[in-house]
Amino acid sequence: MARTRLYLSIGGSLVALLMSSTAWAQQQVVRFLHNETDPPSIEFFNNAIKAFEAENPDIHIEMEAVSTDGRLQKVLASINTKTMPEIFKVLPEERFEFARKGYLVPLDDMVDEIGRDDYVAGSLVPVEGKIYDVPYTLGNYGVLWQREDFLKAKGVSTPKTWDELLAGAEALTGEDGNFGFLFPAGKNRMTGIFLSQMIWGAGGTYFDKDLNVTFDNPGTVKALTFLRDIAKFSPRGIGSYSYGDMINVYLTGKIGLDIYAPRLIANAAANTPDLFKNTIADNMPVGPSGVAVKFVNANSFALSSETVGSKNVEAARKFLKFIVTGERLRDFSLTVHPHLIPPLKGVQEDVIKLGAAQTLGGREEISRIAFDTSNALDFESEAGAQFKDGAVIRSGVVNPYIGSIVARDIPAQVVQRVVLQGEDPAAAAAWGQQRMQAIVDDLKKK
């Protein structure tokens, strides 16, 4: 009897094992690579994956969250070995090359299903007429953060122009060890972003609409001159500052004015409540062009093609649509409010109301300024942009070359030449022009 029971249980186990392995074999595995490594983001993705797998038991999602540097190396290695994850975070500078080489799957049908018109203007970037990546959040680097208590104490009002910004920064810099203004001048992408906002605000662009390099234009010289002048009212260590310093140094309570992304206020609200109470937000001051131009870029996911080893493209498409729409998009945006801006207009209002109540003590005005992505450009869309009547007019040209220029940190090196080495702004702009032209010539040869 006991032996029969033993045989039955062994047999049962084998059948169960066989069934589960058959089920596993039938399951489609979708690998998902991204660099959103904040604990709340990881928690969000884990929950979203759980919900998706419950609805789609035949699909299993394998998530891999890596650092920003790790992502690039992983992507390049996976392309070489043809083992690309089905879904991955793609950077703007990779989009054009990868799409042209056939590594990405076009996503126009998905965008149409979601609603092309619901996307914030400029957040969908076509390559040769097709969309290859879907944005899941927008980053706005053009919010002016101000210490209201400092402004009141010194009788300074919110600066509306560059001249007022310079004067305000000077007034707020004092013997008490405070600095009027904060900007990054490290050899990094953030410095390039900051310089770009200044160049555009001064009426210049890196490229014209025919994709000729125009970096040594008067706008660049004005922007560099402004940075050289305002550096006197910034911490001396800005020459190594990057993303993190723009927040950490502000949180020391020694900074009066800071133009940066809304992650600053999210961190202040979470870690320094007094500073949060004394911080107000406004739009960037207007530059000599008559426009305050923000740097707003989309963070996107792309589907890799079978050419680079993607196996379950249809299942991946289903999961991708699931996470970049509806409640998932709302919930992800709420993980770091008001920093993560949903690219779908239909989701934004919900996020503003919920996020302001949950994170910002009901200060909805901060969320609205953070979510204002009007008059914005990014590296890929700036070629030939014009600045007229207080507005940015895009040329519609997508620049395939600028990614290589930014990746080499050339804009940041131009800033360093002026701010750290004291080089004449016009000479530094000419140096940048020469380096950029060489890169573009090289790329055009290929």
Next chain:
Amino acid sequence: MADNRAALAGDRLLAYAALAPSAFLLLLLAGVPTITVFVTAMQDVGMGDTDGPFIGFENFAWVFAEPAFYTALWNTFVWVFGSVALEMLLGLGLALLLNKSFAFRGAARAIVLAPYLVPTVVAVLTWRYMLHDIVGVVNAALMSIGITDQPLLWLNSQGLAMTSVIMVGVWKFFPFVVIAILGILQSIPQEQYEAAKIDGASDFQQFWRITLPYVMPVFLLTALLRTIWSFNKFEIIYLMTGGGPLDATTTLPILVYLKAFSDFEFGRAAAIAIVTLAILCVLLAIYFFFIKRAEARQ
């Protein structure tokens, strides 16, 4: 006689058979990547490319014509010889001190070795924070005792950045020198010191005539080993300064990384890596020369 020869041949065959798996693994783990890098260096490989057109030695020609390569080579020598010289001096001094008898010597030895045990990433990020101009404790301390009235730009002044990187490198790796030299110090027969004392030798004479000759082979070998390791050190400099400000701390390994993962010029990056390997081979040759000489002396 013929039997002996057959037995010897059999032994040799067995020896080769036993060595074969290791030789195969060595070839797989070291040979294949080196050959791959060399092949890449002969191609024009860009972002996302698995390979590219064969261009012969064009990438090597580019390396030798590129000013950034010579800046990086100079920076590499400053970094290597600056950090190794300080590590050796500090390591020797502390090893001599820790070889003496005093209270809590065990605890002192443990404390001295601590930096070597801290993971490099943790140590470097902590130092980076400590050297920050606004939130760093180093500047706060220097200002509070009046050494400077404004923060020193440890990481973003072209003059100080390399000094800061070397300082952190020395802090992290001098314990290795202490371990190596302390080991040899403890093996010196005490009778020699006793005999020298009886003959009236001073402390300095004892150090010069007994300690130094014993320590010197290990000292030189450690210095060479540290030189080779420092030559291709990447993470300390990359995490501290990213090679900046401008190119003030860009060494050859950093240049390889930037060429590959910022400029996406894998062919050129591979060519720099091969040239770096050639320089390291010269250092290795010196290392083996010293090893052989030390063995011959023994």
